[in-house]
Amino acid sequence: VHPTEKALIVNYSIEATVLDEYQNTMIGDKKDAQKIIRLKSLSPSTDIRALAKEVINRCKLIHPTKLVEVEQLLFYLQNRRDTNLTSEATPSDxxxxxxxxxxxxxxxxxxxxxxxxxxxxxxxxxxxxxxxxxxxxxxxxxxxxxxxxxxxxxxxxxxxxxxxxxxxxxxxxxxxxxxxxxxxxxxxxxxxxxxxxxVSQYRIGAQTMTIIEAEMKKYDQWMEEIAREQKKKPRDTRANITIDNKYKVLIRKQEQFLRVAFYLLLNLAEDLKVELKMRNKTIISHLIHALDRDNNDLLILVVSFLKKLSVFVENKNDMVSSS
Structure with missing residues (x-):
């Protein structure tokens, strides 16, 4: 998906060859290219399946077997907040x-x-x-x-x-x-x-998975600590209010990290080999665990990621066993 617009990005290669009279290749050249499909009509009420079929029918670069994948990307774009980039920067922005x-x-x-x-x-x-x-x-x-x-x-x-x-x-x-x-x-x-x-060269995805796992464990510890503290003191005491505020700040900062981290992994998961590595590192259990949060932006991203992964039966089974 396009990082700032409601648009899909199609990467493809153009290969040209010049043959001699015996059909042997004399000259060959290959060039990578990119096509942006802007979806101006995409709105919260858009029929995603119908739009996905229309995109595939109009763009011959996308094979019909990619219908489900296109639907997932459109679903994500439909639920993503509108974004804009400005070409001019100002001191205040x-x-x-x-x-x-x-x-x-x-x-x-x-x-x-x-x-x-x-x-x-x-x-x-x-x-x-x-x-x-x-x-x-x-x-x-x-x-x-x-x-x-x-x-x-x-x-x-x-x-x-x-x-x-x-x-x-x-x-x-x-x-x-x-x-x-x-x-x-x-x-x-x-x-x-x-x-x-x-990003792969620096193994950022693998390290991000490691940090996500550690942060999920930390979150569980916080929940246990909150439960213990609440049992010790009456619910409406000032001490409990202080405890709640302390953990709210910690959780907000953690969820800020998780949103960026999961989004990075979602981008990298365009490569199915990379997606498989994530599955082997239990990405699904972390995503399911994140569904316990109250952060809407994080939840939209997590659900989009799970929807992408659900194309494969093995991933669906993992989702069931992790829930």
């Missing part, structure tokens, strides 16, 4: 996010600085400092990554990507804001199929 569906990480509200590509190496240096500096540095890099025009420049900065990956793998548990900023940076890359090899 540095960059619009690639997807407004993903809540802006909270650290951004504390940064008045407008990030510049010229200073990206300085931002990367902050990732070697203390946690607040790490958060600030990653937030500034994220500010740049939200602008799709910057991605091709950032990808050239191998040292920046290396330090982001190292911190994400080794220091993610120091701060959920830090982990959210970094996974959001790689989410920006995952929004474009051409950058999927980059």
């Amino acid at each position: 540095p960059q619009k996010p690639i997807s407004d569906e993903l809540e802006q990480p909270s650290i951004d509200s504390q940064i008045n600085e407008i990030a510049s590509l010229n200073d990206i190496d300085d931002y990367a240096e902050m990732l070697y400092e203390n946690v607040p500096e790490k958060i600030k540095g990653s937030a500034l890099i994220l500010q740049l990554a939200r602008n799709p025009d910057n991605l091709s420049e950032i990808i050239q900065k191998e040292s920046v990507l290396n330090v982001l990956t190292r911190v994400y793998k080794e220091e993610w548990n120091q701060s959920i804001e830090l982990a959210t900023n970094i996974v959001y940076i790689f989410f920006c890359f995952s929004s474009f199929t051409d950058f999927h090899p980059l």
